[in-house]
Amino acid sequence: MSETAIREAPVDQSVEHFDVLIVGAGISGIGAAHHLLEQCPEKRFVILETYAGFGGTWLTHKYPGARSDSDLYTYGYRFKPWTGAPIAVKDEIMSYLGEVIDDENLDQYIRYQHTITAARWSGSEKRWKIEATRVDTGEQLRFSANFLWMCQGYYRHSVGHTPEWKDMDKFKGRIVHPQTWPDDLDYMGKNVVVIGSGATAATLIPAMAPDCAHITMLQRSPTFFIIGQNVNEVADMLRDLEISEEWIHEIVRRKLIADLGMLNQVALDYPEFAREELLKPIREILGDDFDIDKHFNPKYRPWQQRIAFVPDGDLFHGIKSGKASVVTDEIDSFTENGIMLKSGATLEADIIITATGFDMNVLGDIEFSVDEKPLDYAGTITYRGLMFTGVPNLVEVFGYFRASWTLRVDIIGDFVCRLLKHMDELGVSVVTPSLREEDERMTLLPWIDPEDFNPGYLQRSLDVLPKQGDKDPWRHSPNYQLEKKALPAADLDDGTLKYS
Numbered sequence: 398m399s400e401t402a403i404r405e406a407p408v409d410q411s412v413e414h415f416d417v418l419i420v421g422a423g424i425s426g427i428g429a430a431h432h433l434l435e436q437c438p439e440k441r442f443v444i445l446e447t448y449a450g451f452g453g454t455w456l457t458h459k460y461p462g463a464r465s466d467s468d469l470y471t472y473g474y475r476f477k478p479w480t481g482a483p484i485a486v487k488d489e490i491m492s493y494l495g496e497v498i499d500d501e502n503l504d505q506y507i508r509y510q511h512t513i514t515a516a517r518w519s520g521s522e523k524r525w526k527i528e529a530t531r532v533d534t535g536e537q538l539r540f541s542a543n544f545l546w547m548c549q550g551y552y553r554h555s556v557g558h559t560p561e562w563k564d565m566d567k568f569k570g571r572i573v574h575p576q577t578w579p580d581d582l583d584y585m586g587k588n589v590v591v592i593g594s595g596a597t598a599a600t601l602i603p604a605m606a607p608d609c610a611h612i613t614m615l616q617r618s619p620t621f622f623i624i625g626q627n628v629n630e631v632a633d634m635l636r637d638l639e640i641s642e643e644w645i646h647e648i649v650r651r652k653l654i655a656d657l658g659m660l661n662q663v664a665l666d667y668p669e670f671a672r673e674e675l676l677k678p679i680r681e682i683l684g685d686d687f688d689i690d691k692h693f694n695p696k697y698r699p700w701q702q703r704i705a706f707v708p709d710g711d712l713f714h715g716i717k718s719g720k721a722s723v724v725t726d727e728i729d730s731f732t733e734n735g736i737m738l739k740s741g742a743t744l745e746a747d748i749i750i751t752a753t754g755f756d757m758n759v760l761g762d763i764e765f766s767v768d769e770k771p772l773d774y775a776g777t778i779t780y781r782g783l784m785f786t787g788v789p790n791l792v793e794v795f796g797y798f799r800a801s802w803t804l805r806v807d808i809i810g811d812f813v814c815r816l817l818k819h820m821d822e823l824g825v826s827v828v829t830p831s832l833r834e835e836d837e838r839m840t841l842l843p844w845i846d847p848e849d850f851n852p853g854y855l856q857r858s859l860d861v862l863p864k865q866g867d868k869d870p871w872r873h874s875p876n877y878q879l880e881k882k883a884l885p886a887a888d889l890d891d892g893t894l895k896y897s
């Protein structure tokens with residue numbers, strides 16, 4: 398070997414290098430950092446985060462009553478016991494995440510106010526070259542990393558999804574999206590219309606109802622809800638027996654995961670029975686005279702869209718009390734004083750809240766390229782819903798929708814750490830998912846099967862998301878029961894991961 402060949406490339410001092418770079422300090426990024434510290438303590442890593450604080454979703458959403466819609470025993474990490482009521486408000490979730498950061502001294506790894514704008518893979522240097530902008534100073538910074546751990550979430554934080562309706566500009570009141578909630582919004586004694594009936598609307602309405610003159614949930618079509626008390630009897634019983642919080646966390650998680658698995662199965666096998674079970678408690682609160690079928694009986698099967706938990710039925714008690722109401726109709730146009738509906742009816746409003754969901758964000762809106770070719774993300778095929786063909790050294794965390802998002806954060810954490818250790822053992826520095834000859838002709842399917850799960854924001858974005866195959870490991874299985882066994886057992890040398 399010539400002297401020139403063994404000489405190392407000159408190090409560019411203006412570029413900071415890390416073994417692993419985590420994008421985002423939301424619940425996924427914080428979880429990723431924990432797993433790296435615990436399982437790969439020798440890896441040097443950094444988290445780059447756009448905002449001035451951690452929390453992602455829980456930092457962004459400031460609307461009244463913002464809360465989880467799944468239980469915190471499973472939405473919390475497996476390594477940090479949850480000790481409160483199952484459904485938690487935003488501040489409680491932020492405290493929990495803050496404790497994880499403090500317990501593990503994670504702040505030293507997080508660079509806040511750093512937005513990544515570009516990520517370019519260099520095959521010759523076997524690393525990602527990252528460009529970032531300091532939000533506070535506008536300074537342009539450069540990083541490089543062997544491995545990218547994408548924890549950027551699934552939607553654009555800066556702005557929510559608001560459809561264009563006719564004559565919106567004629568409305569004289571305020572139009573607000575829950576994702577960009579203004580600090581000065583005064584709704585005391587006002588008439589409010591909330592467009593949408595997802596988890597956000599179901600949270601906002603009971604939280605605002607006591608202060609408004611009246612609040613109306615306007616929906617095009619109904620949504621399923623699960624009503625239950627915000628308690629976990631198993632956890633409470635174990636606490637009475639002075640069982641340790643670590644044990645309670647583990648036992649309650651297992652029980653909730655088993656219950657959820659059963660609920661999913663019943664919804665699949667006996668959809669009409671599941672439908673009736675979900676509607677029964679709503680009928681009990683609203684009574685026989687209320688048109689439940691029109692307003693709360695969706696056309697889709699239970700679990701084809703996420704089902705929001707409504708603690709203590711607060712939304713329905715608000716409707717029963719007359720402070721809130723539900724209207725199922727379509728918007729024709731906005732007027733100066735509210736909304737004209739296609740049925741010809743009108744809704745008077747001082748404030749209109751568009752709880753109409755998200756816009757998907759593809760890989761953090763970062764400009765990606767691989768060896769100077771712009772990345773055609775939609776043209777890739779996913780490896781197990783976490784890596785992508787032709788994209789080296791990159792894992793993306795896309796959590797569950799039917800189960801808690803974080804269950805997948807933990808098992809992907811294990812997978813990434815196992816993969817990094819495996820690469821060290823092999824003495825390689827690049828891993829790229831690639832189709833084997835026998836995979837070349839497999840049937841390609843959308844990222845998520847719309848027949849299985851079909852919320853609006855996913856339907857709107859299927860054309861910009863990767864494809865999945867019809868066989869393993871090219872399937873994206875959004876099913877914790879299957880993945881908790883499949884991911885730890887995944888053969889890293891089955892020929893689908895190419896190392897160099």
Ligand SMILES: Cc1cc2nc3c(=O)[nH]c(=O)nc-3n(C[C@H](O)[C@H](O)[C@H](O)COP(=O)(O)OP(=O)(O)OC[C@H]3O[C@@H](n4cnc5c(N)ncnc54)[C@H](O)[C@@H]3O)c2cc1C
Pocket residue numbers: 420421422423424425426445446447448451452453454455458463464465466467468472511512513514548549550551552554597760761762763794796797800801802803
């Ligand atoms: C109101 C609300 C309630 C929810 N409740 C539940 C629930 O109860 N259970 C459940 O399972 N799921 C729930 N979800 C879904 C929720 O989004 C996920 O559970 C989870 O919070 C996603 O976490 P994340 O860290 O992957 O992404 P996010 O929370 O979206 O965080 C991503 C972070 O990455 C940063 N980032 C993105 N791009 C860049 C970039 N280019 N450069 C630097 N930083 C970047 C963002 O600033 C952000 O801080 C809820 C969602 C909402 C909106």
